[in-house]
Amino acid sequence: MSRAPARRSTGDRANLYSEITDRIIAELEAGRLPWVQPWGTDQARTAVGLPRNAGSGRPYSGINVLILWGAVIERGYSGQGWLTFRQAKALGGAVRKGERGTTVVYADKFVPEDERRRASEKGEDPQAIPFLKRFTVFNTDQCDDLPEVIATTAPPVPEGLILPRAEALIAGTRVDFRIGGNRAFYNPLHDFVQVPPPQAYFEPVNWHRTALHELGHATGHRSRLDRDMSGSFGSRKYAFEELVAEITAAFTCAALSIVPTVRHADYIASWLDCLREDNRAIIRAASQASKAADWLMGCLPEDVAIPETTPHDEEAA
Template sequence: MSNPLDDLILDLIARIEAGVPPWRQAWKASADPRMPLRSNGEAFSGSNAWLLAFAGAMRGYRSPYWFTFRQALAIGAPVGKGEKASPAILYKTRVVGEPSERSEVGAADDSGDPRVLRYLKTYSVFNAEQLTDCPRAFLDIVDPDPAARIAARNAVLDAIPARVEFGGGTACYVPALDLIRLPHPHAFDTRDDFLATKAHEQLHWSGAAHRLDRTFGKRFGDEAYAFEELVAEIGAAALGLRIGLAPQLLDSHAAYLGHWAKILRHRPTALLEASGHAQRAVDYLLAFSAQGAVTDLAD
């Protein structure tokens, strides 16, 4: 049975095998990442947030607004001829095993109780810049004040109560000590490099047994560590969307690229599984700051 995201996953695998995680490459030559917005101004969340941010950045769109074909028609701005859609994810649930469905094979478990099946569908969306005669309100995007953006980045990351030890030349989370080790900020090329690295390690910190208890040994075996790195990579990118922080690549993470491609080839659903764990980690970390306390990130 094919996955609705097969084409996207194959594209991601190709980019990973080329040597650069696509959620990092996307912002190399573009502005700060922006949280993708629906046509009504509500923010996308979960996997859709980083998937659409990645698609928009790769194609050079500045507008964060995305529309379905019908939503574009509703504002009198039809999709331009030949424009390529981007996939968004819609999760559906279905209860099987109710009396009317008991005849279906596998409709209920051995207890006879109904089961809830969760499955995904994809739908097509287009950026505001792909529409014809799109209203300027969706195109004239005002860049945030740099000083305010920096203050927001620091406030969110500093509110996370992880114990951090500075010094040395390695960035890592040490589970046995429940401790993050980071080089001194001045050892990084830029302040954003330091903050992105800090965010990545804070994602690992969130997975401790007494926090989110994120372990993958039974399901992924020798690739469990690589999968945890994938979760942290996606999570740091998703957290960066919230605070305008473009993700950075550390040389020490390059060894995981081949593992990620292998995992996605053998288990395509791993991408969405990693995204789900990453989103839960981002929610957990944002809850420590005022921004996290007042913002709902749930799908």
């Protein structure tokens, strides 16, 4: 005999509704409309479409669409496929250790056996009871060893967009470097870099600057240069680490004959606060950036040629 779903109290359902509503309110207050996809129509960005179960292909519906779209935007996933922990395992894959899942909900109704008997005795239609169940799902970006037809694949990078010397340096670092999604970041908890494809940038040179900035952060991992990366967003420590990564990118760009630039102009105000508060901050940041750039350049194979930059090259770039 099939087992009826466990009853949830009215309070449990109300709490779940409140959680979802609060999340949507936060998105709106941040100036984002969760039901308007912020992605372009080109294939250089996150895949456009409804979120779906990556195993069955069945699309999610209702509030789950907004929840999963929000997770894709917030975490920069490159695809719209999702699986439960068990589904990933059944497909021969696995959710990577430490990955945080996304909670979706399943709403339905069921008729308890007691209600069936009561309705039968009185000749009435049985009354169904609504219920909500929570499920935790993981984006295919969070899984390893999935079949090729299911695994998220970023759009192929057209030949020539990534400079061979930059590609060689990235490979030489042995940092987990992922191309995909619609934002660039370094994840210190799981020690990986993710950068959108070069074709997502108006100028391919800016992809290199971005990639080297994020690799600059990666040098601070405890297994490498072991910098203090404990600062939360908006803190002085966070601003200082961004300054180190930005200068690291500039130094490394120059060493690779890529014209450097300030990529994160929006951090300038917080950098100024750092410098006004500590007149030695820029010296410490530049010193740590030099160590980071030296570490990165030390990963470049010796047989990789670096052309000299000329004024003509700079204009072309």
